[in-house]
Amino acid sequence: MMDVAGEKNIDVAYVAHLARLRLSEEETAVFQKQLEGIVGYVNKVREIDTTGVEPTAHGRSVQNVFREDMAREGLTTEEVLRNAPAQRDGLFVVPKIVE
Amino acid sequence: MKYIASIGLEVHVQLKTDSKMFCSCRTSFGDKPNANICPVCLGYPGTMPTMNEKAICYTVMTGLMTGSSISNYSKFDRKSYFYPDMPKNYQISQYDMPLCVGGSVEIESDAGARSVALCRIHLEEDVAKNLHFANHSGVDFNRAGTPLMEVVTEPDMVSPDEALAFLLALKQILQYVGASDCNLEEGNLRCDVNCSVRPEGTETLGTKSEIKNLNTFKGVHDALAYEIVRQVEALQNGERIVQDTRRWDVDAGATFQMRSKEAAHDYRYFPEPDLMPVVLLQEQIDTWKKGLPELPGARRKRFVAQYGLPEYDARVLAGDREVADLFEQAASFNTDYKSVSNWIMTELLRHLSETGKTVASLPLTPKALADLVALVGGGKVTSTSAKEILGELMAHGGDPATIMQARGLVQVNDSDELSMFVNEAVADNPKSVEDYRKGKKAAIQFLVGQVMKQSRGKANPQIVAQLVRERIDAH
Ligand SMILES: [Zn+2]
Numbered sequence: 001m002m003d004v005a006g007e008k009n010i011d012v013a014y015v016a017h018l019a020r021l022r023l024s025e026e027e028t029a030v031f032q033k034q035l036e037g038i039v040g041y042v043n044k045v046r047e048i049d050t051t052g053v054e055p056t057a058h059g060r061s062v063q064n065v066f067r068e069d070m071a072r073e074g075l076t077t078e079e080v081l082r083n084a085p086a087q088r089d090g091l092f093v094v095p096k097i098v099e
Numbered sequence: 100m101k102y103i104a105s106i107g108l109e110v111h112v113q114l115k116t117d118s119k120m121f122c123s124c125r126t127s128f129g130d131k132p133n134a135n136i137c138p139v140c141l142g143y144p145g146t147m148p149t150m151n152e153k154a155i156c157y158t159v160m161t162g163l164m165t166g167s168s169i170s171n172y173s174k175f176d177r178k179s180y181f182y183p184d185m186p187k188n189y190q191i192s193q194y195d196m197p198l199c200v201g202g203s204v205e206i207e208s209d210a211g212a213r214s215v216a217l218c219r220i221h222l223e224e225d226v227a228k229n230l231h232f233a234n235h236s237g238v239d240f241n242r243a244g245t246p247l248m249e250v251v252t253e254p255d256m257v258s259p260d261e262a263l264a265f266l267l268a269l270k271q272i273l274q275y276v277g278a279s280d281c282n283l284e285e286g287n288l289r290c291d292v293n294c295s296v297r298p299e300g301t302e303t304l305g306t307k308s309e310i311k312n313l314n315t316f317k318g319v320h321d322a323l324a325y326e327i328v329r330q331v332e333a334l335q336n337g338e339r340i341v342q343d344t345r346r347w348d349v350d351a352g353a354t355f356q357m358r359s360k361e362a363a364h365d366y367r368y369f370p371e372p373d374l375m376p377v378v379l380l381q382e383q384i385d386t387w388k389k390g391l392p393e394l395p396g397a398r399r400k401r402f403v404a405q406y407g408l409p410e411y412d413a414r415v416l417a418g419d420r421e422v423a424d425l426f427e428q429a430a431s432f433n434t435d436y437k438s439v440s441n442w443i444m445t446e447l448l449r450h451l452s453e454t455g456k457t458v459a460s461l462p463l464t465p466k467a468l469a470d471l472v473a474l475v476g477g478g479k480v481t482s483t484s485a486k487e488i489l490g491e492l493m494a495h496g497g498d499p500a501t502i503m504q505a506r507g508l509v510q511v512n513d514s515d516e517l518s519m520f521v522n523e524a525v526a527d528n529p530k531s532v533e534d535y536r537k538g539k540k541a542a543i544q545f546l547v548g549q550v551m552k553q554s555r556g557k558a559n560p561q562i563v564a565q566l567v568r569e570r571i572d573a574h
Contacts, residue, residue: 018179018365018367020181057174057370057371057372057376058370058372058375058376060375062375063375063376063377063378064375064377064378065149065150065374065375066149066150066151066152066155067118067123067149067150067151067152068152068153069116069117069118069151069152069153069154070117070118070123071117071118071123071124071125071126072118072123072124074122074123074124074135074136074137074140075136075137075138077131077132077133077134080133080136080141080240081133086235088232088237089132089237090131090132090133090134090239091132091133091230091237091238091239092133092183092237092238092239092240093235093236093237093238094183094235094236094237094238095235095236096231096232096234096235096236097182097183097229097231097236
């Protein structure tokens with residue numbers, strides 16, 4: 001599905017790369033078609049006339065939800081490392097990071 | 100051809116809060132790895148961040164100090180990227196609606212005083228710390244989620260010296276606000292710098308390179324000095340500058356291109372749906388504004404006007420909020436302002452720089468300092484002895500007059516008592532006496548010095564000098 005300008009609504013291969021997903025060509029084609037449909041559908045909201053409407057990031061008009069600066073105990077190191085695939089000296093072990 | 104450099108800084112400041120930005124974990128430094136963490140700062144699914152009000156307040160206060168405009172409406176966004184230091188695979192930051200916009204910082208370098216324009220100040224969360232082993236890396240999440248304020252300048256500085264002056268001025272502001280400890284060893288301040296050069300007389304900025312993660316002021320200065328030369332030489336050799344990200348290697352004294360993390364920096368920012376926007380009413384901003392301390396520059400001017408201090412003294416004292424407070428409190432007990440200033444600027448500041456201590460950590464009270472200066476001024480104690488008393492006050496506190504009595508440091512003004520030392524000094528040093536008689540006036544200083552030594556620093560030097568002169572002239 002193409003939008004009015006004839007441009008693709010979404011580039012699945014690019015999005016997959018950004019999300020570190022390895023998709024086969026077939027999968028890319030399937031998702032391209034499906035996501036085009038979804039994005040195209042959502043694009044319908046663009047047809048609404050929003051002149052004079054302030055953009056908002058939230059549906060509710062709640063603001064300034066603050067927490068007082070008070071420290072509390074979190075998890076113990078043992079609890080935290082329980083799910084670690086590998087650990088060493090209290091650290092999560094990950095593949096070597098090259099900078 | 101002459102080239103002009105354009106330098107911009109992004110300074111990441113760890114704020115001095117007790118708890119993290121979006122969870123209640125402690126922010127302490129130097130704990131065992133992974134001791135201060137919870138499901139929120141580990142990015143577990145289903146957890147919800149909540150904003151630390153203190154961090155918002157510190158950021159706004161800093162913005163007020165730099166004359167930035169405080170946004171009435173700001174929000175947080177997700178910055179997506181994959182890296183082991185970021186368990187959620189996004190960092191909560193501020194994209195298009197930061198807390199503070201614009202502003203400037205006054206700097207002073209050898210090139211003179213000027214103001215450096217700010218682009219913005221926003222708030223985000225710090226990331227975890229990576230440690231590297233031979234075949235793998237380790238991640239410590241204690242730092243993850245620490246409130247990190249990012250101060251972004253325009254590419255407004257022209258030399259490494261100006262960049263350094265900016266950092267010093269910013270540090271001064273942060274310490275005045277109390278927003279950060281600015282402890283560089285603990286990584287409280289970390290800089291990314293960008294730098295480009297262009298031929299003199301042209302307007303368009305050259306292609307810039309970015310140097311990441313500098314954690315000392317000297318590193319910023321040296322990396323920029325190297326980078327400017329590198330770029331100018333490249334252009335002179337007819338090469339083209341490629342926009343890149345580099346790192347500073349202290350040992351090599353050079354910058355090197357880094358492997359790029361992401362081919363295209365597409366962070367796909369979008370509003371953080373788990374956090375509500377921050378709406379600051381003028382009323383709230385005004386309340387914070389009222390609690391704002393006097394800027395170092397304004398205080399310096401006031402010190403000159405109110406206490407009649409020389410510009411130099413005023414600058415040194417006002418440069419550090421704690422030192423300036425100590426001076427003002429001591430000055431409320433002793434109106435010999437210049438002497439109070441002298442004692443702070445010489446003995447006290449030297450002690451601080453030698454021991455690495457801060458004024459707040461000293462047991463010395465402003466009243467004790469004022470009293471000590473009065474004892475010297477009133478001729479009760481020599482400055483040599485006063486130095487000893489001040490040493491004791493800085494080490495253990497106490498009352499200067501009591502210490503003076505207890506240690507027998509009361510100045511000897513009595514001529515008879517001093518004559519004995521004078522006679523001795525004159526008899527033991529015929530050469531100096533001879534020199535003095537021949538017109539070498541400086542020789543008297545040596546004789547006075549001998550008397551001071553004999554009296555263990557307690558003799559009144561003016562009286563001694565007079566006695567020595569009388570003694571020699573009489574024979
Ligand atoms: Zn936490």
